[in-house]
Amino acid sequence: xxxxxxxxxxxxKHFGNVKAVDDVSFxxxxxxFFSLLGPSGCGKTTLLRLLAGFxxxxxxxLLLDGSDITALPPDKRPTNMVFQNYAIFPHxxxxxxxxxxxxxxGLTNDEIAKRVxxxxxxxxxxxxxxxxSSQLSGGQRQRVALARALVRQPKVxxxxxxxxxxxxxxxxxxxxxxxxxxxxxxxxxxxxxHDQQEAISMSDRVAVMSEGKIQQMSSPNELYKNPQNIFVSxxxxxxxxxxAKTDSKDGEYIxxxxxxxxxxxxxxxxxxxxxxxxVICSVRPETMMIDKEKxxxxxCLEGKIKxxxxxxxxxxxxxxTKEIEKIITVSSQYFDNQSFQNGKCFIxxxxxxxxxxxxx
Amino acid sequence: MLQVWKSFYARSDPAKxxxxxxxxxxxxxxxxxxxxxxxxxxxxxxxxSFTEIDYSFTVQRYIDFFQKNLxxxxxIKSVKISFIVTFVTLLTAYPVCYYIAFYVKKNKMLxxxxxxxxxxxxYLLRVFSWKxxxxxxxxxxxxxxxxxxxxxxLTFLMYSETAVIITLTHAWAAFAxxxxxxxxxxxxxxxxxxxxxxxxxxxETFWKITLPLSLPGIxxxxxxxxxxxxxxxxxxxxLGGTDGRMLSNMIQAYFGKVxxxxxxxxxxxxxxxxxxxxxxxxxxxxKKLTQRIS
Numbered sequence: 270x271x272x273x274x275x276x277x278x279x280x281x282k283h284f285g286n287v288k289a290v291d292d293v294s295f296x297x298x299x300x301x302f303f304s305l306l307g308p309s310g311c312g313k314t315t316l317l318r319l320l321a322g323f324x325x326x327x328x329x330x331l332l333l334d335g336s337d338i339t340a341l342p343p344d345k346r347p348t349n350m351v352f353q354n355y356a357i358f359p360h361x362x363x364x365x366x367x368x369x370x371x372x373x374x375g376l377t378n379d380e381i382a383k384r385v386x387x388x389x390x391x392x393x394x395x396x397x398x399x400x401x402s403s404q405l406s407g408g409q410r411q412r413v414a415l416a417r418a419l420v421r422q423p424k425v426x427x428x429x430x431x432x433x434x435x436x437x438x439x440x441x442x443x444x445x446x447x448x449x450x451x452x453x454x455x456x457x458x459x460x461x462x463h464d465q466q467e468a469i470s471m472s473d474r475v476a477v478m479s480e481g482k483i484q485q486m487s488s489p490n491e492l493y494k495n496p497q498n499i500f501v502s503x504x505x506x507x508x509x510x511x512x513a514k515t516d517s518k519d520g521e522y523i524x525x526x527x528x529x530x531x532x533x534x535x536x537x538x539x540x541x542x543x544x545x546x547x548v549i550c551s552v553r554p555e556t557m558m559i560d561k562e563k564x565x566x567x568x569c570l571e572g573k574i575k576x577x578x579x580x581x582x583x584x585x586x587x588x589x590t591k592e593i594e595k596i597i598t599v600s601s602q603y604f605d606n607q608s609f610q611n612g613k614c615f616i617x618x619x620x621x622x623x624x625x626x627x628x629x
Numbered sequence: 630m631l632q633v634w635k636s637f638y639a640r641s642d643p644a645k646x647x648x649x650x651x652x653x654x655x656x657x658x659x660x661x662x663x664x665x666x667x668x669x670x671x672x673x674x675x676x677x678s679f680t681e682i683d684y685s686f687t688v689q690r691y692i693d694f695f696q697k698n699l700x701x702x703x704x705i706k707s708v709k710i711s712f713i714v715t716f717v718t719l720l721t722a723y724p725v726c727y728y729i730a731f732y733v734k735k736n737k738m739l740x741x742x743x744x745x746x747x748x749x750x751x752y753l754l755r756v757f758s759w760k761x762x763x764x765x766x767x768x769x770x771x772x773x774x775x776x777x778x779x780x781x782x783l784t785f786l787m788y789s790e791t792a793v794i795i796t797l798t799h800a801w802a803a804f805a806x807x808x809x810x811x812x813x814x815x816x817x818x819x820x821x822x823x824x825x826x827x828x829x830x831x832x833e834t835f836w837k838i839t840l841p842l843s844l845p846g847i848x849x850x851x852x853x854x855x856x857x858x859x860x861x862x863x864x865x866x867x868l869g870g871t872d873g874r875m876l877s878n879m880i881q882a883y884f885g886k887v888x889x890x891x892x893x894x895x896x897x898x899x900x901x902x903x904x905x906x907x908x909x910x911x912x913x914x915x916k917k918l919t920q921r922i923s
Binding site: 321322323342344348349352354356358359360369370372373374417418421 | 819823826827828829830838841
């Protein structure tokens, strides 16, 4: 497997004064399911369109499988795209839509027919050949778009929020299917989404983008467990932030003074050596424990439940303590209204679950 | 009684539809259907003398029409001129609309309004101004002569078929812009990107995607230009001379100084039928043609 199958070297794209993509460099491996994740306007779609050839970079260059594709028009690139709105041609039927990209490949009629048949069975759309886009459901359109792109056997498949228009149940199903499909055919996928859960559940690696820059690029697990800055930590899942100041270093650990809570010895995941630098401590809601009684955990705070929301598989609590204004925590244990008298509760935290973030 | 009517009205969609349509229906009946019926019936009468009309039924006027070579050739010429005008208008208006629909990002409406700016003056004034431009002492000829490029003025510019075609093309361009713009603007640009992504060049994308999808606008523009230009008589009367005369000028004469109402009515009916047939053929073949290429 080629580790630098797609090379993005110092790519910038400016629209007037707006730096949509700002000096981004990274590499995508061959056969990888790679996601670009970020809020709207972060530059993820622009980056995808640069890969497809719909935009040309202001500076930097793009290499695909060793050859420079920076200046190639879209029809000369070995990439294909699944559009956000699917862009199914409305004036021709499903079969012709899927055939559309095969005319220029110099295949015989038999080969074309075979490829169309194979790809339609791959996306489970046999029997829909004669339908038009207006006669298909959202999920079926999505499959046509997928088939139309895959039938050309591209080196890279680009997907621009393809699941955004589907309802939740169908989206979950398609996530699984896309993932299975990708592993089956082994084509490199570059997937753009604003949905962190989608990116985490499907990808081999995720690049989190904000304001035209890559904030962090790593495996989904690493992203969740070890976010490198506040943006990533906040964007991926939910978390609690506590302001803190560093104190003396102690091997792999560092003493940290958390505002209003006191001094604690925490794993120095940022390798901070200087004293008195401002950091943020992040604690994920699910690492905490909420209970009626005091616990013997490293930190135990008495608080009052301000609000609860029941999510089925768990309950989410918004708690106020003397020390901290707002703590979000979850519990898979079901509590009813009688469980906490007057909302009085105890929040417990283990020091191991606190991670440090640069304040930036 | 009023209550009964009110509750009937509230439940009945046809009643609502007809009450909304009624002003237009009355107008169409008075100003279109009745005159059209009168014209049709007159085409079956005979002009006996200058003042006298024989009201007995005959199809002789239609036979007269096809026996007069002049009328048939004028009909053919009218259709030919309109075809050229329609074609030239489409060819000039389409790129403009394409540009506005896909490349203008802000103030699209302003562009459209600016394009229709010449049409804020009256039709007659515009026809007259073409006289000033195309005439023997007009803008084109005098500047070419002053520049020393010509020794004598170009005569084919004025009082000719060319003059009629140029003037009509300019006069009807705005009517082609709107349907073309609307149909192009409706095309989702990602369809064009998708075609490029699937390996088609710009030109191929235009043939396979943009053109077929803008077909409703093209047919609309053809109809909206072809139908009124076939029957136009102001422009040929003012700029056509003898060479640029069209059937409508003859019809006007039959109803006017020649005073042969039945033959005029028959000619008008024949023109009406011709236009109907031609437009049907044009829309059908345009549709078939684009189906073939896509």
